[in-house]
Amino acid sequence: MxxxxxxxxxxxxxxxxxxxxxxxxxxxxxxxxxxxxxxxxxxxxxxxxxxxxxxxxxxxxxxxxxxxxxxxxxxxxxxxxxxxxxxxxxxxxxxxxxxxxxxxxxxxxxxxxxxxxxxxxxxxxxxxxxxxxxxxxxxxxxxxxxxxxxxxxxxxxxxxIDEFDFEPAGDSYLLFLGRMMPEKRPDLAIEIARRAGMPLKVAAKVHPGEREYFRQQVEPLLQRSRDFVDYLGEIGGHVRKQVLAHARALLFPIEWDEPFGLTLIEAMACGTPVIAFHRGAIPEIVEHGVNGFMVDNVDEAVAAVARLDEIDRAACRRSFEARFSAAxxxxxxxxxxxxxxxxxxxxxxxxxxxxxxxxx
Structure with a gap:
């Protein structure tokens, strides 16, 4: 063709x-x-x-x-x-x-x-x-x-299938990855990590149209949270893959109807479970208790962090292979x-x- x-x-x-x-x-x-x-x-x-x-x-x-x-x-x-x-x-x-x-x-x-x-x-x-x-x-x-x-x-x-390596044991940090925009609520990711008592890595691109939001709303919060938040900025290539693979979980606290969310299946390909707010396409991607948890608010997200040991990272990877391959x-x-x-x-x-x- x-x-x-x-x-x-x-x-x-x-x-x-x-x-x-x-x-x-x-x-x-x-x-x-x-x-x-x-x-x-x-x-x-x-x-x-x-x-x-x-x-x-x-x-x-x-x-x-x-x-x-x-x-x-x-x-x-x-x-x-x-x-x-x-x-x-x-x-x-x-x-x-x-x-x-x-x-x-x-x-x-x-x-x-x-x-x-x-x-x-x-x-x-x-x-x-x-x-x-x-x-x-x-x-x-x-x-x-x-x-x-x-x-x-x-x-x-x-x-x-071979784009991301499976990592059988995650490290002790949570991850927020993607774009620094109000609807993706990086501030809630920071709040979830703070209340869960876990370090958070924030790896996000700031688009020109969102610089004012970042400067006024997010940057001060990052400064106040330096004791447990590591702000990486925009990352790519091998570094991005390693940060995803070694995360304990990917946080996805969206406040809009996300049409898909590619980072979700990238995380699953590594065996990294996701904790995502129940909006948009999330129910089509997240198998609750298999490759992550769907939650409705910050309280439920904090509770889900405490349940991450229930997720089998190998099962998370198998879920990706069965449903989200390029083939x-x-x-x-x-x-x-x-x-x-x-x-x-x-x-x-x-x-x-x-x-x-x-x-x-």
Missing amino acids: RIAQVAPLYESVPPSAYGATERVVSYLTEELVRRNHDVTLYASADSATRAKLVPVCERGLWRDAAVWDTLTHHVRQLALVARDADAFDIVHFHGDPLHFALADSLACRTLTTLHGRLLPVDHGPLFRQCPFAPLVSISNSQRKPVAWANWQRTVHHGLP RMTDDYLQAYEAVLATPPRTAASAAACDTAFGR
Whole structure:
């Protein structure tokens, strides 16, 4: 199959540190290449892949101090995809839905995985305007606000089985890993660790739009908690894997409906259990008492820390292998591609009928 993967340009594929979407795109792309599909990746020039790389910008946009308007680069990326579309059977988009406006005019079929939060007031009008755009959700929870959209299936993220080493015995620290944003509640992670009487490592990226939140809300708390909190900043590569593998548990005290949470399955791949608030996609990922604990508040999270000896880290790893491998994820996407390709393309008559139905 001739497949194009269109990645967001904010980070390289794979990213050097933070960047969940770009990491997933990398895992999928490399597994498709391994299976002998003809794959082209549209991404930043500093990406590393065995697929054919079409470089759109010099480096990940968030790593380029000269870049101010990231939208212009994504529009250029879309122009490059449109230029090459007749070379593909299907184009798989992973970024913002800029392509919806011209998807019907491309010389191939398309599929879009939406990786972020979906809101009826924002996405609803777009999905009604473009009702035939085939969509994939990364969790069943993610699609609930716009459940009526053209969903093909849900595909949970997956990792290569050998991406993370299993660690049979964790150290004596808890871990908060990811992005420093209000909805992820790093302050609650600090409170949980304090009340549980355990050290905490905080490894999180501060995005430009969240610097004020970090400066005003989190940094003072880190300063006051230096006796038990080790702030690592943004980490990547081998260091990130080791910090995950040796953690006693990953804390995930979210205060929003997280669409997935890639760090959860990364932790499970190491055998590291997770303690996560019962929101969003968490019930689809966490098997309570097997690979971690689902809790509803700080009190329950502190109690879960005291129960970590009940989790068999080998069982946690087996849960990951059974449910969240890159091979399984790729199987799911190939089925989605085949389903889209088997659907008759829109005709002028069907487009006109849709326009009439929606009052256009």
